[in-house]
Amino acid sequence: MAPLVDIFLLRELATAIILFFITRFSVRSLLGKPNRKLPPGPKGWPVIGALPLLGSMPHVTLANMAKKYGPVLYLKMGTCNMVVASTPDAARAFLKTLDINFSNRPPNAGATHLAYDAQDMVFADYGQRWKLLRKLSNLHMLGGKALDDWAQVRAEELGHMLRAMKESSKQGEAVVVPEMLTYAMANMIGQVILSRRVFVTKGEESNEFKDMVVELMTSAGFFNIGDFIPSIAWMDLQGIEGGMKRLHKRFDALLTKMIDEHTASAHERKGKPDFLDVVMGNRENSAGERLTLTNIKALLLNLFTAGTDTSSSIIEWALAEMLNNPSILKQVHEEMDQVIGRSRRLEETDIQKLPYLQAICKETMRKHPSTPLNLPRVSTAACEVDGYYIPKNTRLSVNIWAIGRDPDVWEKPLDFTPERFLSGRNAKIDPRGNDFELIPFGAGRRICAGTRMGIVLVEYILGTLVHSFDWKLPNGVELNMDESFGLALQKSVPLAAIVSPRLSSTAYAS
Template sequence: MALNIILLWELTMAVLFFFINYLFTRCLIRKLSTRRLPPGPRGWPIIGAIPVLGAMPHATLAKMAKKYGPVMYLKMGTCNMVVASTPDAARAFLKTLDLNFSNRPPNAGATHLAYNAQDMVFADYGPRWKLLRKLSNLHMLGGKALEDWAHVRVTELGHMLRAMGEASRKGEPVVVPEMLTYAMANMIGQIILSRRVFVTKGSESNEFKDMVVELMTSAGLFNVGDFIPSVAWMDLQGIERGMKKLHRRFDVLLTKMLEDHMATAHERKGKPDFLDVLMANQENLDGEKLSFTNIKALLLVCLTLPMGIVLVQYILGTLVHSFDWKLPKDVELNMDEVFGLALQKAVPLSAMVHPRLEPNAYLA
């Protein structure tokens, strides 16, 4: 009897808590509605518009933009979100009003994948972020840096073209995302570490490719705990558990890279790479320190989010110029997507390539 009373009491308190939380959220929404907010869809109680977005949020948001306009307001759990869906609207947030929106809200990806927001993407605006950005632009992403590393791009694209030419001679299809991943990873590896990350295609390179795809996918998932912090500890979708496991794998890889790099520092005297520059700035003239965690977090960004925007036209032009392309026999083009930070294809593109140039153009 006493046990039944206790259970009834706990159930009553749980229902009462949910009801109070619901009323509080409704009052908050009504208060917000009196402000000048952009138009947007009505969300569900407590969870807001989270279930409305579905499995492909980018497609849903594109449809919403046609109805509500280029700037929309969404209630996501207990968080308020504004979506900019045109170049002009995005420019207003990311350039004109950049200082107002420079800090990133806390989320599971920043915590578990980016070393607790220690990288350049998720770090708060401040002296350390400015130092990371300055070093990255000066030695890797700036115009002069890209010019200095032009020979690396030429060399690695040469390796990729030769591998594709070899596949053509054997009559084998080329898995395009794999080839691009190897080439881009080796370009970044040469710039950051003064060495190719993958000398040949094999289990190590395949594992790295799978890790990158997993990171891009998991970091782009809508994690309920990010929008309703009170339930984050339950990890309802299991997303954070997967992130922690993936982070441990990346940390082993990055730690080994740092150790190997420090052991060969004497070989690069007079010709430092990007990692040498970072190590030299562990304590700069302004007193701002870079820890090993900061450096590993930045390396993770560099290795998994390479200079795709900068190189896309160069790589695409080279591939179109060098080969004729067609699908393998009895294979149809599959444009289905897997949502993430970058939209991976559900079925990686596989193609038969036929050289357009003289045979010696594909030789070492």
């Protein structure tokens, strides 16, 4: 009898266990347990996952994957989960509906080795220190009133640039657009932050700074194996981290020199504090957060690099598109001649009367967003999007480049057609993060802090360059429109053009 009892008991126990799990599953389902089905995506390789599939142009590869797998794409990247949003609705779900859940950045080599171990504003965790850095930046440099306060600085620096370009024209020399823009923008930002021009003359020093900025943006945009398989990060298989460390030393030396010289000249600014004076004076805040010298260096690094490179890349692409489409250049010249004339320079107050110029800027941001893949975010808790389960600690990339070229959103998306923003629903689309069809600066809490400044710089500088000169390519030179991937989307071949003054000579004098 004993064996029969044992068998009976085992059957009862097995039945109880099965019933327990069935009941538990049913109850959790009724309570709203999220669907465990992950979004679709490529299978990838063992151990390293989808990393080798991305290639040298990840934004293009991911856009093509989205056509196959859908607007929310899942990739296993080494030991990490990653999702990619590739349509306006998918971007809205992550950056608006689930914004707070995706308000932090994942750890990565760029934050560690370039941004002083995430002590900056771009990579810092969402919290008190980030809020303080953002608040100080908005109040004293990037916000609306602050931008109005340093409008004269922008006008003065553009004057320097126009005169240098006029001299190049007289000598028959081509203007290398990204070098010229970096020189002018770095000096604009230097005037606001440090009360002085960073580069007195354009030349080796300013070109070296431009090269450093491009290297930073390029290396920070790489998909680094060590970020996705942390256990082998020490091996630095791609050599990315070693390059970051060397570049960081150069930037740190430059920033240290700037701060030391600024401190030594404090007596010259009595009663007229600049941005760095204000930040130094607000190192403690009411919430008890204290900014260290490292935080301040990291913030300056953000402002000087992102403040120059992202805006300059959009302006360079816009000029290249106009050289590629002479009828667009002719039309914007006609608009400017009618509104401004040729006896004076364009002023910032003119921009609102120049809808075609504004449409050119929007069209460039659509087709050539400065950041093709937004800076990555990471989920702090599991969530659900489009019926798919997104685990905790999943990295998020929004493919801004793919959204701008989506044929379901834009008619003939590969064409450069500013007119699409002049009428109908598109005329109301704004690039400041609320219209998810056009989010060149991102959206949500972690939208680029310099969004307002970026739009002002692009519209004003591009408008001034177009109004002040006729543009053409050097004889025998073909226009190259290839992209070079990085944190910012560069032209693979920098734009060089011949310019000819088109205003009265007095317009270039001030």
